[in-house]
Amino acid sequence: MAQTQTLALVEEIESLVSDKLQVVSYKWLSRNYMISSNEAKRLLQEFVEKHDGGLEVVYALSGWLKGSHPSYHIRLVTGPKLAEAQQEFDGNCSIQVYSVQASIPKDPAVLWNAEFIQAEELFKQPWSVDNCLRDNRFCGISSSFVQRNVDGMPVVAATPLTKASVGIGQTKMNVLQPQKNIAHDTIPRADLKSEDVVKDVKSESNGTGSTGVHDQVNKPSEDKEKVVPAGKKKAQSDKSGSSTGGSLASFWGRASAKPKPSSVPVESSNTVSNHNVATEDAQASAREADGSGDDDNQDVTVRRSSNRKRRVVFDLSDEDEDVVSLSSPELPKKQSSQDSKQKDNKSSEKATLNSDTKRENKPMAKEEKSSDKKANQPFQEELSVINKCTNNGKSSSEKPQSCAPDISVNKDSTKNAAPGSPKRRKVMKTRIDERGREVTEVVWEGEETEAKKADKVATKKSENNVSTNSVNSSSGPATKKTPAVANTTGKGSKKTVNKDPKQGNILSFFKRV
Amino acid sequence: MGMDSEKNSLCRLQCSYASLDEAFEIGKETYRGQQYSQIYFARLHLMRTLLYSLVSQWKPQTPVCTVLGLEQGKECVIVGTLYKHMKLKPCILDEYSKERSAVPLVRPHNFMHDDDYLVLEDESGRVKLGGDLISPSVFVTGIVVALHGKETGAGDFSVLEVLEAGLPPQIEFPLKSREDKYIVLVSGLNVGSSDSNPLQLQLFIDHITGHLGDEKEQSIASQIVHVVIAGNSIGIPRGLVNGQNLASKDLSRIAEPIKELDILLNQIAAGLPLDIMPGPNDPANFSLPQQPLHRCLFPGSAAYNTFRSCTNPHSFEIDNIRFLGTSGQNVDDLEKYSDAKDKLEFMERTLRWRHLAPTAPNTLGCYPYTDSDPFFIESCPHVYFVGNQDKYESRVIKGSEGQFVRLISVPKFSESGVAVVVNLRDLECHALSFGTQFSS
Numbered sequence: 001m002a003q004t005q006t007l008a009l010v011e012e013i014e015s016l017v018s019d020k021l022q023v024v025s026y027k028w029l030s031r032n033y034m035i036s037s038n039e040a041k042r043l044l045q046e047f048v049e050k051h052d053g054g055l056e057v058v059y060a061l062s063g064w065l066k067g068s069h070p071s072y073h074i075r076l077v078t079g080p081k082l083a084e085a086q087q088e089f090d091g092n093c094s095i096q097v098y099s100v101q102a103s104i105p106k107d108p109a110v111l112w113n114a115e116f117i118q119a120e121e122l123f124k125q126p127w128s129v130d131n132c133l134r135d136n137r138f139c140g141i142s143s144s145f146v147q148r149n150v151d152g153m154p155v156v157a158a159t160p161l162t163k164a165s166v167g168i169g170q171t172k173m174n175v176l177q178p179q180k181n182i183a184h185d186t187i188p189r190a191d192l193k194s195e196d197v198v199k200d201v202k203s204e205s206n207g208t209g210s211t212g213v214h215d216q217v218n219k220p221s222e223d224k225e226k227v228v229p230a231g232k233k234k235a236q237s238d239k240s241g242s243s244t245g246g247s248l249a250s251f252w253g254r255a256s257a258k259p260k261p262s263s264v265p266v267e268s269s270n271t272v273s274n275h276n277v278a279t280e281d282a283q284a285s286a287r288e289a290d291g292s293g294d295d296d297n298q299d300v301t302v303r304r305s306s307n308r309k310r311r312v313v314f315d316l317s318d319e320d321e322d323v324v325s326l327s328s329p330e331l332p333k334k335q336s337s338q339d340s341k342q343k344d345n346k347s348s349e350k351a352t353l354n355s356d357t358k359r360e361n362k363p364m365a366k367e368e369k370s371s372d373k374k375a376n377q378p379f380q381e382e383l384s385v386i387n388k389c390t391n392n393g394k395s396s397s398e399k400p401q402s403c404a405p406d407i408s409v410n411k412d413s414t415k416n417a418a419p420g421s422p423k424r425r426k427v428m429k430t431r432i433d434e435r436g437r438e439v440t441e442v443v444w445e446g447e448e449t450e451a452k453k454a455d456k457v458a459t460k461k462s463e464n465n466v467s468t469n470s471v472n473s474s475s476g477p478a479t480k481k482t483p484a485v486a487n488t489t490g491k492g493s494k495k496t497v498n499k500d501p502k503q504g505n506i507l508s509f510f511k512r513v
Numbered sequence: 514m515g516m517d518s519e520k521n522s523l524c525r526l527q528c529s530y531a532s533l534d535e536a537f538e539i540g541k542e543t544y545r546g547q548q549y550s551q552i553y554f555a556r557l558h559l560m561r562t563l564l565y566s567l568v569s570q571w572k573p574q575t576p577v578c579t580v581l582g583l584e585q586g587k588e589c590v591i592v593g594t595l596y597k598h599m600k601l602k603p604c605i606l607d608e609y610s611k612e613r614s615a616v617p618l619v620r621p622h623n624f625m626h627d628d629d630y631l632v633l634e635d636e637s638g639r640v641k642l643g644g645d646l647i648s649p650s651v652f653v654t655g656i657v658v659a660l661h662g663k664e665t666g667a668g669d670f671s672v673l674e675v676l677e678a679g680l681p682p683q684i685e686f687p688l689k690s691r692e693d694k695y696i697v698l699v700s701g702l703n704v705g706s707s708d709s710n711p712l713q714l715q716l717f718i719d720h721i722t723g724h725l726g727d728e729k730e731q732s733i734a735s736q737i738v739h740v741v742i743a744g745n746s747i748g749i750p751r752g753l754v755n756g757q758n759l760a761s762k763d764l765s766r767i768a769e770p771i772k773e774l775d776i777l778l779n780q781i782a783a784g785l786p787l788d789i790m791p792g793p794n795d796p797a798n799f800s801l802p803q804q805p806l807h808r809c810l811f812p813g814s815a816a817y818n819t820f821r822s823c824t825n826p827h828s829f830e831i832d833n834i835r836f837l838g839t840s841g842q843n844v845d846d847l848e849k850y851s852d853a854k855d856k857l858e859f860m861e862r863t864l865r866w867r868h869l870a871p872t873a874p875n876t877l878g879c880y881p882y883t884d885s886d887p888f889f890i891e892s893c894p895h896v897y898f899v900g901n902q903d904k905y906e907s908r909v910i911k912g913s914e915g916q917f918v919r920l921i922s923v924p925k926f927s928e929s930g931v932a933v934v935v936n937l938r939d940l941e942c943h944a945l946s947f948g949t950q951f952s953s
Contacts, residue, residue: 027724037724058951060716062726065946072733072934074720075948076712094727108949112712116776123776123813133776134813136783140731141723143525143784147818 009033010047017055017100025099028115030138031122037138044097056104058111061085063093076111078104523723523731525785526694528738528832528937536887537802537824539880547881549874553655556886557594557635560657560867563678564592568659571676575661581637583664591670592659593635595642595652599850600626602876623849625650633660633670643669650852651862655871678867680912683893687833691938696739696831697721697945699932700792700840700900701925704777705770706748709927713947717932718777720945722784737934739831740781743900743923744792744840746774771796775811782817790825792840792901800878801842801870802826802887826869828894832937837894841901843870844922846877856922857908860899864890864910864918896935898923905931905944 013029016022030040048057059082062074066088076098077085086093099111122133128150132138135148568577568590577590601624629649631642644662652658659676699717703709719725723734747770753763781787791797791806798804805822808815815822823829826839847859850872863869869888873879893912898921906922919940924931930949935942 027719030724060725062720062730070943071946072943073946073948074716074725076716076951078951081951094730096725096727104951108951109710109712112715115715116711116773119776119780123779127816133779134783136722136780139723139784140726140728141523141525141735141784145525145527145819146783146785148783149816149818 006043006046009043010050013043013047013100014051017102021102023099023101023105023111023114025111025115026097028099028118031118031132034132035138036140038140040138041096044100047100048097055100055102057100058098058104060096060098061089061093062096063089064091066090076108523735525723525735526692526738528694529830530739530786531830532821532823533828533830533835534824536885537826537828539802539804542880542882544881547883549879549881551883552874552879552881552886553594554636555882555884556655556868556889557657559886559889560678561592561635563867564657564659564676567676567678568592571659572661572674579637580633580635580640583640583670585664585666588661588663588673590659590661590676591633591635591640593633593639593657595654595656595658596632596634596639597629597649597652597654597850598632599624599629602850623852625850625852633658640664640670641668642672643667644672647672647675653847653850653872654875655873656866656868658866677865680864680910680914680916680918681867681890681893682914683895683912683916683918684833684835686895686917686940691832693736694832694937695737695934696741696836696937697737697932697934698741698743698838698898698900698921698923699926700743700923701745701927702742702774702777703745703748703794703925703927704774706750706927709748710930710949711773712949713930714777714926716947716949717926717945718780720947722780737785738937739786739788741788741827741836741838741898742790743827743838743898744790744825745794745901745925746789746792747771747795748927749794749796771810775813778811778814778820779817782814782820784819786819786821787814788821788823788827788829790823790827790838790840790900792825793842797825800880801873802880803840826888834896834937834940835892835894836896836898837869837890838896838898838900839869841899842877843872844899844902846870846872850876855906856899856902857906857920860897860920860922861908861910864893864897893918895919896921896940898933901925904929905933907933907942909940 009029013024016024024044026037026040026044029035029043030037033040035043048055057079058076059079060074060076061082062072065071065073067090073089075085082095086095101111105111119133122131125131130148136143136146565577572590575588575590577592580591580593583589583591603624631647631649631652632639633642634640642660643665647660657678660670660672661674661676662670662672665671702714704711704714716725720730721734721737721740723731725731726734749767749770753759753767759767778787778789789806791803795803795806796810797806803825805824808822811820811822814820825842826837828835828837830836843863844856844859847853847863848856851859853859853862863871867890868886869890870877870879871888873888874881893916895917896919900923902922902924904922905924906920908920909917910920911917919935919942921933921935921942923933926932930947932945933942934945
């Protein structure tokens with residue numbers, strides 16, 4: 001390591017310890033500055049030698065103990081007790097600086113906290129990132145036979161990760177998390193259906209969520225431009241399961257909002273991990289983009305067609321985009337396999353959906369657009385999920401109904417998009433999982449007005465849907481759903497009218513659990 | 514394989530690993546409402562054939578007869594399952610008895626009493642055992658033995674000699690001198706419980722993965738080829754899992770320890786092969802053999818090819834050295850119903866009885882197998898370990914046919930900070946202890 005680097009780091013350590021009162025252990029140092037553990041220990045040793053006073057040092061002693069039966073002992077001691085502790089060892093024991101901190105805490109476990117928080121963040125990074133936690137790159141021993149299977153469960157794993165973040169609440173990526181939550185909340189519903197479909201939904205929502213978040217956070221477009229190529233490259237090179245780079249490129253070209261990952265670095269304190277996260281989000285988005293071209297996503301896109309139903313109402317016309325066109329042809333085919341009645345709706349929806357998605361995907365630098373896209377995509381996914389659930393055995397009438405709230409929400413989003421106010425997007429996003437109808441309860445500003453609008457729209461929509469439902473009139477088990485739309489858990493729990501958006505939703509039960 | 518002593522490029526040694534857990538997996542068994550008579554019958558059958566062959570060498574002249582065929586005063590050999598009648602053993606009916614006896618309902622530690630007596634049972638009948646040579650404090654219900662003695666006038670069977678099955682045959686220990694390779698056994702991590710010290714555990718992980726220590730220490734650590742975690746890895750507060758519905762904030766309290774454990778196991782699995790066994794406090798099934806912890810519990814760690822979730826009991830072979838271990842339930846149960854000078858003696862007894870958990874299903878939860886008894890030890894292990902014990906102890910025992918077994922009692926790491934390291938070259942083992950107390 002260059003002398004200058006060493007000096008710079010030593011100074012940083014000083015500031016961390018004395019100003020921020022942080023415990024700097026060698027492990028934390030190595031992961032933070034991407035140096036090997038041995039380097040980090042050496043660095044700490046230098047630091048201790050340079051700054052003699054005012055700081056507490058914890059040493060790690062290791063060696064064989066004196067005693068009848070052989071025992072290898074490793075222990076941590078504070079500076080003053082070093083000599084005394086050395087006596088316990090039989091012969092030489094190795095002494096290394098374990099950590100430096102401003103003061104010794106009463107509970108030794110406090111020393112471990114900073115390290116663990118760092119480990120936790122590394123752990124939460126998206127699945128395909130090979131960070132220093134996951135490949136143990138900074139230890140002194142190389143184990144070439146260790147393999148980590150990323151392809152096996154890339155998306156499924158994303159769920160527990162994101163769910164963890166959901167559960168834990170606001171982490172450092174606080175702004176981002178809620179967005180992600182919104183998108184991911186659709187996942188529980190997806191669980192009702194086949195796994196690969198779920199995966200797709202998840203991946204989509206994952207990507208959507210991240211892009212959405214980024215959209216929100218990142219205003220300047222230059223960053224986007226910057227990140228887009230970077231993200232693209234990374235996505236193409238790093239992603240293990242990425243499909244055609246071509247579709248990725250096209251997706252990137254269209255999605256101006258995608259390069260939001262740069263916003264992530266802003267949030268996170270660790271520059272390095274920012275990098276990772278940024279690329280990760282880009283990758284996630286890219287993955288999603290790729291996914292749209294995959295066969296798997298056809299399922300999702302199929303569901304999107306059900307979203308289209310609502311689209312009909314909105315009838316937003318936007319320019320076409322390749323991404324959308326990718327999905328549209330598949331939708332009709334899939335639809336044919338589903339309930340015929342739904343097909344009608346779907347086909348009608350498809351058109352509008354296409355237009356909507358296209359609109360969304362249009363690389364407009366405006367946030368609202370991107371947010372609309374985000375909104376729509378989660379909606380679509382939600383719909384697809386719901387549809388899957390319904391496909392499980394529910395009457396088709398459920399679908400329209402379930403679509404209704406989403407449609408209304410979408411409508412809101414699209415309408416809102418027109419005026420260009422970003423607030424609405426957020427509202428809808430958060431409530432996507434809850435049938436969209438409960439958009440009202442979003443955290444973000446401007447939600448009240450939108451919420452109300454959404455409500456009105458929702459009810460309106462539901463009425464419309466009722467009529468369409470009657471037209472569709474599913475087969476026997478057609479539960480007479482009122483516009484309020486029951487829950488679509490796919491388990492047959494059809495609820496009756498539920499016009500009150502504040503009322504509990506059975507899906508929320510599943511989501512929470 | 515091989516160790517590079519180059520600066521900064523130590524390579525971890527590797528070993529061959531074969532899991533022998535198939536017998537302990539309940540994949541193919543079906544439950545049709547059966548009770549436990551079948552597993553006892555299977556056990557008796559299995560061991561009786563074995564004992565008959567041994568009896569012919571042990572007492573060639575003495576006839577073997579069934580319990581019903583006993584004649585008074587005639588010396589013979591009987592083979593059957595032991596049953597120990599214990600006065601203090603908790604019985605559900607005691608709770609409903611009209612008069613509560615002076616004895617308290619349950620005494621947690623040991624249910625032995627001077628009035629306990631043994632009964633031998635085979636398919637034809639049972640007979641009470643008498644005589645001084647057989648001590649009830651040593652035996653427990655569920656062991657199959659052969660007894661030489663004669664029936665007394667009182668109807669008891671007076672025992673002259675006892676024949677246990679003895680150590681099973683052992684595959685040959687690979688004797689060619691090799692380099693030192695170590696396997697680390699640890700148990701009782703209790704991640705998430707208030708009395709576990711995460712700093713200690715982190716030191717352990719740092720040491721075995723090669724972060725901690727100087728070059729010499731890291732080169733020792735690079736010789737560690739395998740880690741086995743023998744149960745009780747998660748310490749969820751007991752009050753939460755009492756069957757009540759949980760508030761959402763409690764849900765995260767249950768999930769947090771498992772997530773923390775996953776991050777820790779991730780760090781280990783990224784460096785070397787890892788086996789994790791379920792224990793009595795882990796989120797696994799209760800009855801033995803406990804099935805492997807589900808992969809979904811460890812989303813981060815399960816992605817590694819080095820991560821293996823194993824059954825309890827766990828049997829595997831590393832470099833042709835056979836290991837057998839449990840998370841402690843079998844020995845803890847023996848301790849409640851019999852007496853020995855230390856845990857290693859219990860372990861030795863189970864080996865000599867050729868049965869891992871003789872008290873199952875009597876007092877130890879067990880799956881009602883219908884045609885086999887998976888706890889029967891067919892081949893003698895080279896290393897036999899039991900986890901979640903109070904302290905680290907180890908001993909070598911020898912069998913009559915030249916078998917030798919290293920017995921290891923692995924202590925709870927959260928309490929003692931001690932893990933056990935076994936050298937595969939000669940089966941020597943030593944303790945690996947960690948200390949983090951600052952105020953000495």
